[in-house]
Amino acid sequence: MSDTNAMTRVRRLSIVLGDQLNEDNPALRQLDPSLDLIWLCEASEEATKVPSHKARIVLFLSAMRHFAERLRARGLPVRYLALDQHPYSSLAAALSADLQRLKPQSARITHPGEHRLLIALRDACATQHVPVEVLDDDHFLCSTADFERWARGRKTIRQEHFYRWMRKREQVLMSGAAPIGGAWNFDKSNRSSFGKQGPGRLPEPVGFPPDETTQAVIDLVSERFPEAPGDLSRFDWPVTSEQAATALEDFLANRLPAFGAYQDAMWTEQPFLYHARLSAALNLKLLDPRALIDAAVAAHTERRAPLESVEGFVRQVLGWREYVRGLYWREMPGYLERNALRAQQPLPAFYWDGETDAACLRAAIGQVIEYGYGHHIQRLMVTGLFALLLGVQPRAVHQWYLAMFVDAVEWVEAPNTLGMSQFADGGLLASKPYVASGAYIQRMSNYCRHCRFDPKQSTGDRACPFTTLFWDFLAAHRDRFAQHPRTALMWRNLERLDQAELAAIRAQAGALRESLLA
Structure with a gap:
């Protein structure tokens, strides 16, 4: 996608990010096509800072390219830096180079959805002595x-x-x-x-088979990021506002x-x-x-x-x-470092390939690999729950969700992962940790029918890892939650276990953690 609208003199550069593809974007208002320029850039760092799912990369790039063409069709000047047509790995580096070349009088951007990007883009403008206006994002109902x-x-x-x-x-x-x-x-x-x-x-x-633009992106991503996780054979996500509107109508009706x-x-x-x-x-x-x-x-x-x-x-x-x-935005930038339960276990390798004996995890992770998608209970009460019970370092869990789900943008993913799923913020988002044994998964799914583990067993060869780790979690965090008004009943159940049984459970939980480190 070549730059067909380069300008010799730019009054104002309007920066548009890959998750700001609405035509009423505040940064696109009050444009003078003879003086102002719209700037979009594909940057490899956005796909590699965490090892992003191929479908997530394709979705962002295809949607951006379709959006740029839509703007051009309206007669608006667009400078689009495609991934394979510029040497810069980061958005900030690409922006800095273009600010130096185009020398705009000012720049404007709608408030990004990621704290890291907000700082990086502001710094790029400051380095080139270009004043930048950060506009409120009125896509949201609450500022x-x-x-x-x-x-x-x-x-x-x-x-x-x-x-x-x-x-x-x-x-x-x-x-x-x-x-x-x-x-x-x-x-x-x-x-x-x-x-x-x-x-x-x-x-x-309803699905949307790849058109020529999307297929070109699929080919590019397959060539450029061959080691990235995920599959592209099922890619049919909406990449234009028209397709998204069709998907909405389909949901409402069916x-x-x-x-x-x-x-x-x-x-x-x-x-x-x-x-x-x-x-x-x-x-x-x-x-x-x-x-x-x-x-x-x-x-x-x-x-x-x-x-x-x-x-x-x-x-x-x-x-x-x-x-x-x-x-x-109230809690950043420190929110990503929260770890209230002091969890330090590495993320198990099977989160990247789905190769595990636990049928629920195999199904949920396999689905994410195949589609880049899982609904909220699969995220909270299967993949998230296991990481919480195992004691995985919260930032590693956050990075996995940010990498593997097509809908992941940090402002929405991080609080849901660190707060709702992992209780890493100590109760800021959710007043209690969402923990359960394998019995919950058995009740809400058919996963356990296809599993070698028994959700009723907490020790032995057939013990469900969720059940083992659930009791171990209760024991490990007894002092913190036993008197909590919303969790006291759950922790009272722990008192029903005799000491020998609890010791066996905790030993099995320790052995499970060790095995996942191998």
């Missing part, structure tokens, strides 16, 4: 300033309180000051499993009605079930969160989807998504 005002002075900040505040402020699923349906959430109605009969025939989500009841369920060889598969498009800003919320609420109003499903979906977009972004 970082509004989040800070909401959080300031609270003894604790909780997503549930924030969610209710946002519901009231935005008047979403509200009847005056009261929530529609008389409850703020319907979690108790949204925890069904499929039972022994399984999910039956499922509506397949999967939203059952989404609520089965959002926590898992099933072998069924990667998507009733989930939306929209998070990647949303995080690249090919979709606006307001459009998702409005469409879901309309589905309920028009009796096309039950309130339980609609509220569960709205909570993910209006509640969790906005909350974790606010928390990320």
Whole structure:
């Protein structure tokens, strides 16, 4: 993709990042095509700072290239540095070189989604003595300033309180000051499993076979990053706003009605079930969160989807998504170093290849390798849970999620991993650690039917690693959580084990950790 719009004089350089692909991007407003230039760059460092999944790399690059062409079609001047057409490994280095060459009077950028990039790009502009304006990202419904005002002075900040505040402020699923349906959430109605009969025939989500642009990116990534994890044979993610809108309509019509009841369920060889598969498009800003919320609420109003499903979906977009972004920017840059439980175990090698005897981990990780995707319970209560129980160093877990999931951008991934999944922030995001034995996975999936381990056993050859590590976790962290109001009941169960049984469990847990180091 050559630079067909180079300019000899630039008033203002508008920098657009790979997760800022909305045409109403604040950095693209008030452009004068005769004086201003839009700048996009593919940089190998963004694919290699963690060993990114091939599908994640393809998604970002293809979406960026499609977006650049869309801007050009509008007659806007675009300087696009394709991966194989410039020598710079980092965005900051490429920007610095272009600032020196183009000598713009100023630069502007919408607030990045990663603290590292914000600092690096600001520094590049400062080094070249180009003033840069960082604009608020109004793609989100709650600005970082509004989040800070909401959080300031609270003894604790909780997503549930924030969610209710946002519901009231935005008047979403509200009847005056009261929530529609008389409850703020319907979690108790949204925890069904499929039972022994399984999910039956499922509506397949719409896919988007690679066009010429995407195929060129696939070929480039396969050649440039042959050792990167993941598979590209299944790549069919939306890479344009039109495709994303089609994916949204498909979800609303075919999967939203059952989404609520089965959002926590898992099933072998069924990667998507009733989930939306929209998070990647949303995080690249090919979709606006307001459009998702409005469409879901309309589905309920028009009796096309039950309130339980609609509220569960709205909570993910209006509640969790906005909350974790606010928390990320409030707590950075130190948030990535949090390790409240002092976990130091290395991430097991099977997280990169899926080669493990545990059927649930094999299925969940294998699916991530194949698609770059796993839904929130697979992330929290399978791959995340095992890392938490094993005691994996939280930053290593964070880097794996950031690398392997197509929808991963640090502002959303880091709090969900370090806070929700690993309790590394000590309860800032989640008030308690989300821990369970193998019995939870057995209840919510069919994984255990295909496994050599027995979730009821905590010692011996057939002991489920989750169950063994669960009891070991309770014993290791007894002092911290035994009196916690939300975890005391779980820790009281630990008292039912006699000392000999607990000693055997802890010995088996230690042996398991040692074996994973080999």
